[in-house]
Amino acid sequence: MTKGTEIGRVRGYGSAHHGAHHWLLQRFTAAGNLVLVWFLVISFALLPGFDYATLKDWVSRPLVATALALLIVSVFWHARIGVQVMIEDYVPNTGSRFAVTTFLNLAAVGGAMFGLVSIARIAFTGAA
Amino acid sequence: MADRPIGPHLFDGARPHWRWGPHMFASILHRITGNGMAFVGLGVLLWWLGSLAGGADSFARFSEAMGSPLGLIVLVGLSWAFFSHMSSGIRHFVLDVGAGYELKTNKFFAIVAPLTGIALTIAFWAIILTK
Numbered sequence: 001m002t003k004g005t006e007i008g009r010v011r012g013y014g015s016a017h018h019g020a021h022h023w024l025l026q027r028f029t030a031a032g033n034l035v036l037v038w039f040l041v042i043s044f045a046l047l048p049g050f051d052y053a054t055l056k057d058w059v060s061r062p063l064v065a066t067a068l069a070l071l072i073v074s075v076f077w078h079a080r081i082g083v084q085v086m087i088e089d090y091v092p093n094t095g096s097r098f099a100v101t102t103f104l105n106l107a108a109v110g111g112a113m114f115g116l117v118s119i120a121r122i123a124f125t126g127a128a
Numbered sequence: 129m130a131d132r133p134i135g136p137h138l139f140d141g142a143r144p145h146w147r148w149g150p151h152m153f154a155s156i157l158h159r160i161t162g163n164g165m166a167f168v169g170l171g172v173l174l175w176w177l178g179s180l181a182g183g184a185d186s187f188a189r190f191s192e193a194m195g196s197p198l199g200l201i202v203l204v205g206l207s208w209a210f211f212s213h214m215s216s217g218i219r220h221f222v223l224d225v226g227a228g229y230e231l232k233t234n235k236f237f238a239i240v241a242p243l244t245g246i247a248l249t250i251a252f253w254a255i256i257l258t259k
Binding site: 027030033034037041044045048049050051052055056059068072075076079082083086111114115117118119121122 | 159162163165166167170173174177178180181184187188191207210214217218220221224252255256259
């Protein structure tokens with residue numbers, strides 16, 4: 001057991017370099033979203049139609065399924081961080097904030113998993 | 129309460145000690161479009177993928193809902209939310225590297241970002257609807 005005060009124990013250690021983690025992840029996922037959502041936007045502009053057969057055939061292509069799966073991860077991660085920041089700004093009560101953040105985590109992971117399973121099902125069962 | 133200055137929070141409207149500027153509008157618009165997409169957009173995205181995975185019948189229900197007037201309003205709204213959020217997001221990337229804080233430059237891009245969002249939304253739907 002070391003002696004001294006808490007400030008004495010950490011003094012001189014410098015930054016733990018964890019403070020900006022949340023902020024950086026918001027930027028990394030933003031860069032991912034920029035590429036992947038534009039992939040979706042351009043694809044919508046180029047697709048010949050939006051009927052069931054066309055879309056299912058499109059999603060079932062390996063590269064498209066990969067891009068959409070990455071999009072799900074990047075977008076849900078980014079949204080989870082963004083909504084958390086809003087909660088931290090507008091929910092002042094610590095207990096409520098914990099409860100809402102817990103629900104947010106469950107909803108974000110659950111939603112992302114549903115998206116991934118849906119893409120996997122389309123990809124692995126092949127074109128309609 | 130002592131008559132001391134308070135932080136410029138959105139809901140301190142009882143004592144307005146600030147006035148709206150383009151940068152404030154860009155900031156709250158970024159939050160509204162981002163959270164709007166998080167709560168509505170991700171739901172529509174999952175419904176779209178889930179209905180495609182579910183088969184022709186479930187996709188027909190999704191397609192019918194999104195083809196309705198209300199559905200189209202939601203889709204146009206979401207596309208506007210994305211293009212606006214992306215434009216102001218790129219503005220944030222520039223601000224993150226420490227550039228664009230000069231008053232005139234900051235104001236200029238705070239006005240340009242939302243307008244770019246609207247322009248891209250119009251261009252996108254012009255392509256989709258003329259197919």
